[in-house]
Amino acid sequence: MKNVYFLSDAHLGSLAIAHRRTQERRLVRFLDSIKHKASAVYLLGDMFDFWDEYKYVVPKGFTRFLGKVSELTDMGVEVHFFTGNHDLWTYGYLEEECGVILHRKPVTMEIYGKVFYLAHGDGLGDPDPMFQFLRKVFHNRICQRLLNFFHPWWGMQLGLNWAKKSRLKRADGKEMPYLGEDKEYLVRYTKDYMRSHKDIDYYIYGHRHIEIDLTLSGKVRMLILGDWIWQFTYAVFDGEHMFLEEYIEGESKP
Numbered sequence: 001m002k003n004v005y006f007l008s009d010a011h012l013g014s015l016a017i018a019h020r021r022t023q024e025r026r027l028v029r030f031l032d033s034i035k036h037k038a039s040a041v042y043l044l045g046d047m048f049d050f051w052d053e054y055k056y057v058v059p060k061g062f063t064r065f066l067g068k069v070s071e072l073t074d075m076g077v078e079v080h081f082f083t084g085n086h087d088l089w090t091y092g093y094l095e096e097e098c099g100v101i102l103h104r105k106p107v108t109m110e111i112y113g114k115v116f117y118l119a120h121g122d123g124l125g126d127p128d129p130m131f132q133f134l135r136k137v138f139h140n141r142i143c144q145r146l147l148n149f150f151h152p153w154w155g156m157q158l159g160l161n162w163a164k165k166s167r168l169k170r171a172d173g174k175e176m177p178y179l180g181e182d183k184e185y186l187v188r189y190t191k192d193y194m195r196s197h198k199d200i201d202y203y204i205y206g207h208r209h210i211e212i213d214l215t216l217s218g219k220v221r222m223l224i225l226g227d228w229i230w231q232f233t234y235a236v237f238d239g240e241h242m243f244l245e246e247y248i249e250g251e252s253k254p
Contacts, residue, residue: 001039001112001238001239002037002038002039003038003236003238003239004038004039004040004041004236004238005034005038005040005041005042005234005235005236006041006042006044006118006204006235006236006237007041007042007043007206007228007233007234007235008043008044008045008047008082008084008120008205008206008207008225008227008228009044009084009206009207009209009225009226009229010023010024010027010046010047010048010065010229011047011086011227011228011229012024012047012049013048013050013059013061014049016049017049017229023228023229024062026228026232026249027065028064028068029249030232030234030247031065031068031072032068035071035072035075035077038072038077039078040077040078040079040080040111041072041077041078041080042080042118042204043079043080043081043082044082044084044118044119044120044121044204044205044206045082045083045084045085045087045119045122045206045207046084046085046087046120046206046207047065047081047084047087048062048086048087049087050087051087052089053091053093058093066097066098069098069099069100070097070098070099073099073100074099078101079098079099079100080100080101080102080118081094081100081101081102081103082103082107082118082119082120082206083102083104084120084122084206084207085122085207090102103118106118106119106124107119108197108200111237112240113239114201114202114237115200115201115202116200116202116204117200117202117203117204118204119204119205120205120206120207121186121205121206121207121224124185124186124205125186125189126185175208175209175210177210178210178212184208184212186205186207186222186224187222190203190222191216194216194217194220200220201219201220202221202222202223202237202242203216203220203221203222204222204223204225204235205222205223206224206227207224209226209227209229209231210224210226211225211231211244212224213244221242223235223242225244232246232247233245233246233247234246234247
């Protein structure tokens with residue numbers, strides 16, 4: 001039985017990340033290290049800091065990452081790509097050229113006899129009205145088409161600089177620390193969702209850039225995956241056990 005891997009939030013191409021080329025190479029080396037061990041890899045959103053496809057143009061860069069993803073899918077490894085709030089403007093390229101399975105909404109699925117609820121995490125219980133408004137704008141098909149009326153150079157500059165400005169508002173470009181079970185909105189959302197969905201064993205999210213592994217009941221665990229900017233963390237499920245790990249260069253993980 002091969003492993004199933006979960007990771008998120010690389011924000012490849014971010015103008016606010018000085019080490020972005022090194023970061024991409026580290027991610028690619030990790031994917032290469034697991035390619036013979038994995039039955040599936042779940043990329044839970046914001047793998048790109050901004051991704052917008054035009055009919056005949058896709059964003060510059062990321063060739064090492066896209067090539068490695070394509071190698072995995074060519075080998076028969078399922079690669080599931082969840083759109084986040086930074087890389088939702090995808091219209092077929094990743095599926096057709098790289099072979100990923102695309103998900104635009106949270107998904108409930110069975111993996112090795114366990115039930116998983118998988119989502120990027122944006123919009124799930126977030127109380128910020130401005131974020132909720134922007135999310136509706138970004139997901140609006142008319143607004144998406146209007147964005148693509150721009151020349152790709154202008155569209156990419158707009159998106160990348162917006163994302164850079166948003167990240168630099170935070171101290172050191174990092175997310176706020178864990179707020180605790182009572183205040184962390186993804187925890188509150190999960191506890192509420194659990195009441196009407198008794199069959200789910202694992203809830204796994206990205207988005208918050210914090211590494212969390214909570215036991216919420218006798219059978220339910222909730223994980224937030226950290227990121228691939230500073231933490232290089234991921235979850236791995238071997239069919240029986242779930243582990244939250246950090247990728248360290250030169251170390252071999254199961």
